[in-house]
Amino acid sequence: MSEPDPNAAPGPTPHRRRPRYKGTHPRRFEEKYKELAAEQYPEAVRHVLARGQTPAGQHVPILVEEVLSALVPKPGERGVDATLGFGGHAQRLLERIAPSDEHRAADDEHRAADDEPRATRGALLALDQDPLQLPRTVERLAKLGFGADVLHARRTNFAALGAELAALGWNDGADFVFADLGVSSMQIDDPARGFTFKHDGPLDMRMNPKKGLSAAQWLARAAVEELAQALTDDSDEPHALRIARFVKAQRNELTTTVALAECVREALAGRADDDAIESSVRRVFQALRIEVNDEFGALEALLRQLPSALRAGGRVAVLTFHSGEDRRVKQAFERGAKDGVYAAISDAVVRASPAEHRANPRSAPAKLRWARRA
Ligand SMILES: C[S@@+](CC[C@H](N)C(=O)[O-])C[C@H]1O[C@@H](n2cnc3c(N)ncnc32)[C@H](O)[C@@H]1O
Structure with a gap:
């Protein structure tokens, strides 16, 4: 099946059925139907933002x-x-x-002389x-x-x-x-994309899930040394070799985010306090994401091309x-x-x-x- 043209004209917003969830408030990403239909529920979105949180399905731009x-x-x-x-x-x-x-029309009214060009x-x-x-x-x-x-x-x-x-x-x-x-x-908040260890999901982590190896496949193919090197190079993980040995010693392949997080916690149990162990889990996920998406390779290619991609000034x-x-x-x-x-x-x-x-x-x-x- 061919991919939809990203430049095609937009269609009507599909109606979302209210999902069933336990308790009084939706907790899981896919249950947050109001945030996921932001246009219909602007008040709910404003509430989430006012609490310093990111509404499901959105990204708050930085700086x-x-x-x-x-x-x-x-x-x-x-x-x-x-x-x-x-x-x-x-x-x-x-x-x-x-x-x-509208902006340009307003600007026209303020233009001093007719020969001043209209902003293109x-x-x-x-x-x-x-x-x-x-x-x-x-x-x-x-x-x-x-x-x-x-x-x-x-x-x-x-x-x-x-x-x-x-x-x-x-x-x-x-x-x-x-x-x-x-x-x-x-991407991070949707457990189905496999980037977060806070909710269970497939261990995927691909920004383009149609291309390349998922994180689970990458882990299954990597040797202990390669994994340890990635943990050191990509996220300065101090327990890189121990974690890599532990992960690769698992009899079953790690295919979910929670299984990988648990495996890292087991590898470090008794060697660090709980906060330090959670930091290691976060670093393992960061390193794996960088490898799966070849993030440094892409960044270096972008930086090399910048001089010719920019006009003078x-x-x-x-x-x-x-x-x-x-x-x-x-x-x-x-x-x-x-x-x-x-x-x-x-x-x-x-x-x-x-x-x-x-x-x-x-x-x-x-x-x-x-x-x-x-
Ligand atoms: C931090 S978000 C950008 C947020 C954006 N500035 C905004 O205001 O919503 C990074 C985005 O870049 C995309 N991305 C990351 N690396 C990429 C790459 N090498 N090539 C193309 N897209 C990439 C990700 O898929 C993600 O959607």
Whole structure:
């Protein structure tokens, strides 16, 4: 079966039947029918956000104002959002580069002279490798007035950035490129995607579940040394070898998220306190996710292509969530600055304010770096 065209016009929102659940409130992701139908229940969504939580099926964008300050998107510009996700950043970028007709009409009234040109609508090339989320985001943005004329959505890995720019005819590159690395809340919170150890689900972890090995398959094929190396390199796990030996000694394959988490807890029982053991579980899941999706390979490919993907004076901003990502971005920007590819780079990382941290605890690890093409 062929995949639906992510740029196709949106259809009507399907009616969701209220699911059965135990107790007075839905607890599981798939039971949260009001949050999953946000347009019909805006009040329920506001409630969840006010509690500092992320509504099921949504992603709260991080460091938005800081990203806009770094990218300075202007009407008529061409931009790239390499990690579309729920489209929170994309929406704000599109509002700047492709203001709606109403905005432009209001602007016309304020234009001093008739010979002053009307702001043209720019365009955003938006990439995401997730075939499940991409059509939903395209539909959401189309309803906000950002249809296929201004939003070019492609289901692809951002390692293919250069090819996607060429396919659009943007051969001299874009005015800005943005990347918000890692997984979205829609992916983490849905147990069926296999990223979380807080609820049971298949041990999958693929951002594109139609491609490559699931986490369970990757684990079954990896040797002890390969697994231990991944745990060390990708998440600095101090008990890497012990965990790797324990996981590989299991007689049955680990096929669920809870089974893997339990296995790590057993491996470390009596060797660390409960909090330290939970941190190890989190690091094991992070490392596995990085391997399954070849996240560092894709990031390095993106960083290599950036100089040719940006027009002269073009801006890039990257949001990272752990040291392996931040180190790669920092080194690439510093190398570019030394070679004269970048005219300016951020000298320190930008972090979420205490207020943002309180409103959205998922912003806590985020680090923003930017660079400007010479
Ligand atoms: C942190 S979320 C982005 C959230 C987004 N900025 C928003 O406002 O909703 C990261 C997204 O990037 C996608 N992604 C991660 N690595 C990717 C890659 N190498 N190629 C394409 N998409 C990727 C994920 O599937 C996920 O949807």
